[in-house]
Amino acid sequence: MPASSRGDPAPVSTVATDAEADSQAPDPRLIADLVTANRILYDQHVVDAFGHVSTRHDKRPDRFLLARSMAPALVTEADILEFDLDGNPLDSGGRPVYLERFIHGEIYRARPDVVSIVHSHSHAVIPFGVVRSHKLRAIFHMSGFVGAETPIFEIRECVGDGSDLLIRNRELGAALAKSLGPKAVVLMRGHGVTVTAPTLQEAVYRGVYVDVNARLQLEAIGLGAVNYLTESEGRATAAVQATQIGRAWDMWKMKVEGKL
Amino acid sequence: MPASSRGDPAPVSTVATDAEADSQAPDPRLIADLVTANRILYDQHVVDAFGHVSTRHDKRPDRFLLARSMAPALVTEADILEFDLDGNPLDSGGRPVYLERFIHGEIYRARPDVVSIVHSHSHAVIPFGVVRSHKLRAIFHMSGFVGAETPIFEIRECVGDGSDLLIRNRELGAALAKSLGPKAVVLMRGHGVTVTAPTLQEAVYRGVYVDVNARLQLEAIGLGAVNYLTESEGRATAAVQATQIGRAWDMWKMKVEGKL
Amino acid sequence: MPASSRGDPAPVSTVATDAEADSQAPDPRLIADLVTANRILYDQHVVDAFGHVSTRHDKRPDRFLLARSMAPALVTEADILEFDLDGNPLDSGGRPVYLERFIHGEIYRARPDVVSIVHSHSHAVIPFGVVRSHKLRAIFHMSGFVGAETPIFEIRECVGDGSDLLIRNRELGAALAKSLGPKAVVLMRGHGVTVTAPTLQEAVYRGVYVDVNARLQLEAIGLGAVNYLTESEGRATAAVQATQIGRAWDMWKMKVEGKL
Amino acid sequence: MPASSRGDPAPVSTVATDAEADSQAPDPRLIADLVTANRILYDQHVVDAFGHVSTRHDKRPDRFLLARSMAPALVTEADILEFDLDGNPLDSGGRPVYLERFIHGEIYRARPDVVSIVHSHSHAVIPFGVVRSHKLRAIFHMSGFVGAETPIFEIRECVGDGSDLLIRNRELGAALAKSLGPKAVVLMRGHGVTVTAPTLQEAVYRGVYVDVNARLQLEAIGLGAVNYLTESEGRATAAVQATQIGRAWDMWKMKVEGKL
Numbered sequence A, B, C, D: 001m002p003a004s005s006r007g008d009p010a011p012v013s014t015v016a017t018d019a020e021a022d023s024q025a026p027d028p029r030l031i032a033d034l035v036t037a038n039r040i041l042y043d044q045h046v047v048d049a050f051g052h053v054s055t056r057h058d059k060r061p062d063r064f065l066l067a068r069s070m071a072p073a074l075v076t077e078a079d080i081l082e083f084d085l086d087g088n089p090l091d092s093g094g095r096p097v098y099l100e101r102f103i104h105g106e107i108y109r110a111r112p113d114v115v116s117i118v119h120s121h122s123h124a125v126i127p128f129g130v131v132r133s134h135k136l137r138a139i140f141h142m143s144g145f146v147g148a149e150t151p152i153f154e155i156r157e158c159v160g161d162g163s164d165l166l167i168r169n170r171e172l173g174a175a176l177a178k179s180l181g182p183k184a185v186v187l188m189r190g191h192g193v194t195v196t197a198p199t200l201q202e203a204v205y206r207g208v209y210v211d212v213n214a215r216l217q218l219e220a221i222g223l224g225a226v227n228y229l230t231e232s233e234g235r236a237t238a239a240v241q242a243t244q245i246g247r248a249w250d251m252w253k254m255k256v257e258g259k260l
Helices: A012-023 A028-043 A101-110 A123-129 A141-146 A170-180 A200-223 A231-242 A245-256 B012-023 B028-043 B101-110 B123-129 B141-146 B170-180 B200-223 B231-242 B245-256 C012-023 C028-043 C101-110 C123-129 C141-146 C170-180 C200-223 C231-242 C245-256 D012-023 D028-043 D101-110 D123-129 D141-146 D170-180 D200-223 D231-242 D245-256
Strands: A052-056 A063-067 A080-084 A116-120 A185-188 A192-197 B052-056 B063-067 B080-084 B116-120 B185-188 B192-197 C052-056 C063-067 C080-084 C116-120 C185-188 C192-197 D052-056 D063-067 D080-084 D116-120 D185-188 D192-197
Touching: A028 A052, A028 A063, A028 A080, A028 A116, A028 A200, A028 A245, A052 A101, A052 A200, A063 A101, A080 A101, A101 A116, A101 A170, A101 A192, A116 A200, A123 A185, A123 A192, A123 A200, A123 B200, A141 A200, A141 A231, A170 A185, A170 A192, A192 A200, A200 A245, A200 B200, A200 D123, A200 D200, B028 B052, B028 B063, B028 B080, B028 B116, B028 B200, B028 B245, B052 B101, B052 B200, B063 B101, B080 B101, B101 B116, B101 B170, B101 B192, B116 B200, B123 B185, B123 B192, B123 B200, B123 C200, B141 B200, B141 B231, B170 B185, B170 B192, B192 B200, B200 B245, B200 C200, C028 C052, C028 C063, C028 C080, C028 C116, C028 C200, C028 C245, C052 C101, C052 C200, C063 C101, C080 C101, C101 C116, C101 C170, C101 C192, C116 C200, C123 C185, C123 C192, C123 C200, C123 D200, C141 C200, C141 C231, C170 C185, C170 C192, C192 C200, C200 C245, C200 D200, D028 D052, D028 D063, D028 D080, D028 D116, D028 D200, D028 D245, D052 D101, D052 D200, D063 D101, D080 D101, D101 D116, D101 D170, D101 D192, D116 D200, D123 D185, D123 D192, D123 D200, D141 D200, D141 D231, D170 D185, D170 D192, D192 D200, D200 D245
Parallel strands: none
Antiparallel strands: A052 A063, A052 A116, A063 A080, A116 A192, A185 A192, B052 B063, B052 B116, B063 B080, B116 B192, B185 B192, C052 C063, C052 C116, C063 C080, C116 C192, C185 C192, D052 D063, D052 D116, D063 D080, D116 D192, D185 D192
8 A cells, every 4th residue: 555545644765666666667658558459359359258468568577567357348558457477466456367367477487588478268279279180380371470380288287187277376377388388379278379479569460360370270171181381481471470560450459449 | 907007096905915026026136137138148149039038036936037028139127027937927918928938937946056047049059959979068168067968958759740849838848957957058959059057147158158169169070089178177167267257247238238 | 204294284094094003002011121121131141232032012913022223231112113923124214123033023923822032142051052962951940941951943954054043034033933842942053042931021031041041051060960850840840930020020120220 | 742842933844744644643533442442342351451452554554553551441542552563653652562562563464454453361262272172163153253263373383482472572473473374363372362353343342252252162062062153154154243243332332431
């Protein structure tokens, strides 16, 4: 509880701390973009009432920003909380936080290159998490980031049968991060997908297109043997698409703002 | 017909009866929620012009609340009727009632734990009611309530060939309740699905996600052998999701109210 | 051109003819309903810019009402024309008429019981018109009218290879009517479907649900051997659903009127 | 920079050049239609934030009109640029242009009959570009223009493994045009589709219906052996549909203008 709300005179040290805290506050534009990201992911059918998106703190790499526990479509700037990498909210004001915040903290810890993470139960990816006969792979140039083989996190290997399949502690978060390895995408058996990216905009893009890729794969596999992107085509297409993401972000943003 | 509408002085006994009736009237918030449930189920494509949702009376467990025969999307509070478990409307004012109200009455009778029921012809579940090669099963953590095997009610076993497939009397309602047994979901061959839950909000959630589960199963089966949730994973995920349902309900409610 | 618009005094004989014509004019409510039917079929994705719906004239069974050649979504009362069964418009004012009006005229001629016809290229039915491995059949009680086997009209049997697949004259209309026989539905290979009904509202209902039935069949066939409705279940369900169609029509009408 | 904006008296030669330029300016209605085409293709789910549509200049067959690099849904008349067939923008004012403008330039060069081109990543066509087991073929009369066999452009045959799959120079544009040959449609492996037409309206129509055709084929192939349109049926249906395209264009235009 801050001093001012207890009716006490603010001690000098607290003022200093506040000033320090201000200098460490995340860029308001980043918070605004995170709100937009939540709304885009709902509008693009990546999340429904469940799923979440985070971004690493722009000034403190040992912190990340994530909404309080709520439907992404309804998130506003006041709902964005700051967490440390252990998944502790810095100032939640008693508001509930996502059970699965450890997905974010442990991947940010394990992968310094990752700046944003989307976790969803996006429909088309679920089948690829529950079969062994086909791997989720890049099928077209819009989703080269999927690469040539997507790992599947099997929670039974960590906790055996009978879990609720949720990443509800640091150990499970770390195990998921290990499954992810250096990749952009990890499937979670019977649960969903977690997608990482070097920017918030790109994480949203990847959240959208990993689902499109899965849908296209489902359909192509029904037709016959699929000629997938090679590893190097995946890298080349991912590199060029990364330069085009603003085009999608700007349009999706206009759409959720009712301007399209 | 109430006394006041006949222009007669209200006799004491009637006043007493009215007071008694008032003390037994369902909570207006329950009626409001049932209206919302109808509209959500339409908005989420669980029902079209057909299908219905009921809730057990909050003060009289031998009664349930259900709209008069009409499209769910158009239901208002004035359309909610009270029924006894035999399927008799208490005060319908001559308005037509659903032919299949016996689905509700007989399940409430057989299953004291059930507080709400959704009956729909939700598209993705239909195929699972007409094949023997695959059972509807929980494929991801959002639909653990589906469990490891969903019973199929075959009306031909009750009335032979040539029926209209409707649960149009108490006997058929009881037979359906028997097929359901202690489960949350029962498929009806060539007809639809009936879903039960311990709360109205959860029945709506289950009505939505049983269809999502069926869609995901259809797609996964096309890919190969499916690694389903185990029985105990189904129980554990259903238990934790039950605590999260408000998040979906609140969002769906805002959507049908035009606030999202 | 009416006399009044030529500035001439109206001769007695013309007045008499006008009065006679008035007594034979279709019920304005029927025309209004036909406009609504056009808009519902678009809104429910049965037709896009192509496809049409007609109704038999309520006073002259040798006439039918059909819009001029235009997108169904845009039809207004002024666009409804009257045709004889040969497909001649009575007073088109030079406006283009549908090439395929012979579908309607010849079915009305061959089937005195038919009061309304929907012709569409509704997506899910197309696959059932181009394969021999599976017949379009009733899979659930909402579409019992589909029956146990749907005929396929193969235009090559009439005109050989190289046609434009359109029913562009009376002979082809009569051949299609012959394929239809006493059924409610006939598929047209590589083209679409034609659905008949004893009322306009029921034709719209059937136009919607024949497509739903096809979609569900496509999915069920992917799962395994399908337990279809029997012939007698088809008849029984069709009979009971015919009594419930107002519920769907009223809701669909409210939707296209922006009231839902 | 025009003379007037430099504050200098306009020299005679510049005036003459301006007049000449004016006489060669594209018809403003063509530019307006190209804006509408962009918006229709987005609204009909042919393009998302990516994909483009061009039309040949109406007065200079060695030029074509195409938006600057942006999401098609947001294109306005001010965004339409003029290009020569080498893919050089005439007056882009420094605004970025599409990397893949060479698709357009080289097809216009190779095919004098082509007046408009749509390039998209339309979902249903992608599977047909990555399998050899089934060719994209005309399955119903709305898409006779697809013909009996659609070529697939394999960029690996030009540049080997490791490309970004984009048509990013004249050589690749020419190779794509060669794959297209005299056809209306060419698939691009792991990328999308390019559709040509003799008018802008028809290119939009074909962009929409090539995707519908692919969707219907995917579903029909799941049912069994498909009875496709023959070559001559494809030609006959394409010829008659070409006369009906205004009906679709007008409706789609009203829809993007909010009038439907």
